[in-house]
Amino acid sequence: MRHTILLSVLALLCASAFAQHEKITGVTINPDNSVTFRYRNPKAVTVEVSGEFMQGSAPLREVDGVWTYTTPPLASEMYFYGLTVDGQPILDLNYSMVKDIPRWMNYFIIGGEKGGLYSVQDVPHGTVASRWYDSAMLQMRRRVNIYTPPGYENSKKSYPVFYLLHGNACDENSWLDLGRAAQILDNLIAAGKAEPMILVMTNGNPAQQAAPAYFGDTYTNENTRPGIAPFPSTFGEIISFIDSNYRTIRKKAGRAIAGFSMGGGHAFTISKDNPDLFDYVGLFSAAGSRISDPAEKQKLLDLKKSGCKLYYIGCGTEDFLYRSVLAYNKQLDEIGFPYHFRETPGGHTWGPWRIYLSEMAPMLFK
């Protein structure tokens, strides 16, 4: 109570002075794109910063109880960062946060080419809706996030649909929060680089109704449950829901599917099991994609025969799945299955996945 009354009263009376007082951490993006971290705590013994912009960590130096560290100039990107104080990770409670798998993380964006694409620009914005559909197969209400492009509501035309799937322990919010999917599409569409399209971001954990955080739950990794249908086998329900609730182009030329990690495995399975559904398939750091027997091989040949226009495979060279992705590519080569391979620096992280979305979306529906 104390905290909140204080917050509200003070915020009402003199919010900026209060914020100034309350703020013990700070991030400043300098004109040269170096970043200064600041942490006020005279009692701390060691303060370190780590983040996606460095290997390992770096110590902050203390002057008059204020600890600081300035990075070298950073490339345009969205970066996670974290402070560790006397061995304990802490969050900057005044700064931007997203939830990545089990925990909240602070982040900042350095403007420029990539960071600009991931940021909210002054361009027309699509609508992002969180809706619920009834899954007969999973016998539950399930949450799905849907991006409709600028102009959707005031048009009568039908739009193509890009289904975006997530990795293990992620959820229907991940492509929005960490993948910056709405910003990327807004910006690509405004620049005339991508066709206006609907994005559908499902929850790929068939044991979940929605993101655990949506229920106020702490982290859970329950992505399946004995006796429950595997997620790919239920995907037809989602397509039906979208096709009956949105003005969609209801044929394979109007559908794309992509996912990262477990979601890349889902995209692999769903596309090969349903060769007539998607003209565009994206496997980003995909887990579990391999041609295991003649039946699998035949399914991929059917997908090829059906005229799948783009089979996009992306993987970071430091990704722990890099070798298995290369092995899958080799299997595709052996059966003459055409694909587009994009390899980037980076590991099994959002940096490469945002790049693959940014590069794949302009290749769709043209």
Place this chain on the structure above:
Amino acid sequence: MRHTILLSVLALLCASAFAQHEKITGVTINPDNSVTFRYRNPKAVTVEVSGEFMQGSAPLREVDGVWTYTTPPLASEMYFYGLTVDGQPILDLNYSMVKDIPRWMNYFIIGGEKGGLYSVQDVPHGTVASRWYDSAMLQMRRRVNIYTPPGYENSKKSYPVFYLLHGNACDENSWLDLGRAAQILDNLIAAGKAEPMILVMTNGNPAQQAAPAYFGDTYTNENTRPGIAPFPSTFGEIISFIDSNYRTIRKKAGRAIAGFSMGGGHAFTISKDNPDLFDYVGLFSAAGSRISDPAEKQKLLDLKKSGCKLYYIGCGTEDFLYRSVLAYNKQLDEIGFPYHFRETPGGHTWGPWRIYLSEMAPMLFK
């Protein structure tokens, strides 16, 4: 990078073990609705917890490097809480968080009557959409959150609209994140207590396009700017946008407006300046409502004459605006203006505002 690669790889391989290892804080709601806070840090000297469930703060006690404190059994509610370690506020990075004014806060919900109403239950859920409208008066694109009730999409009927306004330094996300508006309406509608209605949650800071957090910005208190139109004067644009994009009941019997703090002041101004727009008005801990001159008095008499069906005034007895709310009620008494006054324990906080929403919504559109 290190952090994220580690997170992703480990999460993929053995997420729960990792979460176990990573977790240094914890909240357990015990069967008797007492709550145990846990914090692992052998080096800490003092650890305290504070929250909306207590006055002041309480010390955690350490055994083997793990600090704990258990509250008495708590009443059903949603509660903010915070730990302070050696004088520094910290966040529980594994637990539920919302942004309240300038900073992120952890929270938990105790089930039961109120907490149940504020939680996601297994009932039909409305859709929550974040959309953008063009404001000609403010010359900017602006973000608005819209809740449509369960069944809206598969119906042809028109729905009444409840406009929910926010307080100073809050934004269009506040009623959803802290006010639990979608959960409250889902649950009231499912119980047959409230009519299905559309909720419109605007950004009441005319200098802002959207919540600062949406841009990845740190906290800002810029709620106006010299030369910019006051928010209430622009409200007609929002009503036009909603009426032309949703199946609404386009008359005063189909419109309600309410807000807290600054938003209560907005609801006061908008309703008296437009006596033909709303049959239902709610002022929660309203700031600035008073009858200052004969013209103001006449506007309120016009509102009364127009047949405004409910003028709901709510305030906590510990609210710093309590006396000014009582003074306003007295002014209403003097002009014979009928109103419904609801006073609750509590201060200028979300606890009372959630109660007022929960109690006012069932009184609307009947």
